[in-house]
Amino acid sequence: MEVKNVSFSYNQKEDQLKSINLAVEPGKITTIIGPNGCGKSTLLEVMSSHNAPQKGQIILDGKLIQQYKSKELAKKLSVVHQKNEIPFDINVENLVSYGRMPYKRFFHHHNSEEDEEVIDWALSITNLQSKRKEKVEQLSGGERQRVWIAMALAQKTPILFLDEPTTYLDVYYQFEILELIKKLNREYNITIVMVLHDMNQAIRYSDWIIVMKNGEIVTEGSPKEVITEGMIESIYGVRAIVNHNDQSGFYVVPMGVARRNDNAT
Known part of the structure; x- marks a missing residue:
């Protein structure tokens, strides 16, 4: 792209x-x-x-x-948005199956053998097999996010x-x-x-x-x-230490506000 x-x-x-x-x-x-x-x-x-x-x-x-x-x-191209509305009373498997819609003809909503294989794969890779019949609204936040990712994966x-x-x-x-x-x-x-x-x-x-x-x-x-x-000070207005130590790794430690950043809200 x-x-x-x-x-x-x-x-x-x-x-x-x-x-x-x-x-x-x-x-x-x-x-x-x-x-x-x-x-x-x-x-x-x-x-x-x-x-x-x-x-x-x-x-x-x-x-x-x-x-x-x-x-x-x-x-x-598949997309997982920041905020997602859960259809009422839908279970995990059915929501993930929505990812197969691009492959269905008009008025043909049943899953083919290929659809079922892809749905099973998406549930497996996101570790949701045991949750497939549970209601999405009853899951934890992390589990819900995995469901949305699984639906995107079902688009293949x-x-x-x-x-x-x-x-x-x-x-x-x-x-x-x-x-x-x-x-x-x-x-x-x-x-x-x-x-x-x-x-x-x-x-x-x-x-x-x-x-x-x-x-x-x-x-x-x-x-x-x-x-x-x-870069961190220029973009975020924050003083920071960037660590490049071979043993402890590469990471950022914020140290405090350097100046007001009018672009952050």
Whole structure:
């Protein structure tokens, strides 16, 4: 996927995205970070064709994204949104089966043998086999997030977008979800693009990091290239120590507010 000179605005008065250029490398985990309100989720929405850019182009496999029919695009790209509404009284297996809709003909809603195999695979890879008949609304937050990921996996797409997949989860479930995402990438070669807030999680689980501020991409590169003390102070207004010790690892320790950051909310 390529994003070329893309600008987008909700109200046509102020651009939420300003001349965005980026390329998503196949088979890698790309993470978008930046202060609240900088355009991270908006960029993901535009890249997934949820919103159309006012300017620029988004190209997927050599074709403009708006030229894809909805079912055709849903076979190439799946999305796990930050907030999801659970259909009333639905169980895990039935919700995951919604991911097979792009492969069904109109008025044919029963699952084929292939559909059932894919649903079983999605439940297995997300460790939900024992929960398949349980109501989604009765699950824990981490289990619910795995259900939404399983539904996206049932689409069998080579690209998966995740908008803040660890939001509202405690630390245990955050790492459970991130380890699952890493497994999907490493073992199944699914290209991942996700939005994260936690810089140390971005360091640990990303091949490539894109840093945004005020609707623009400020810098991008490998975690070691991008995550620097100067970047953190410039983008977030926070003093931090970036540790590169071979024994203790690569991580960020926030030390305090350096100055007011008017772009964070």
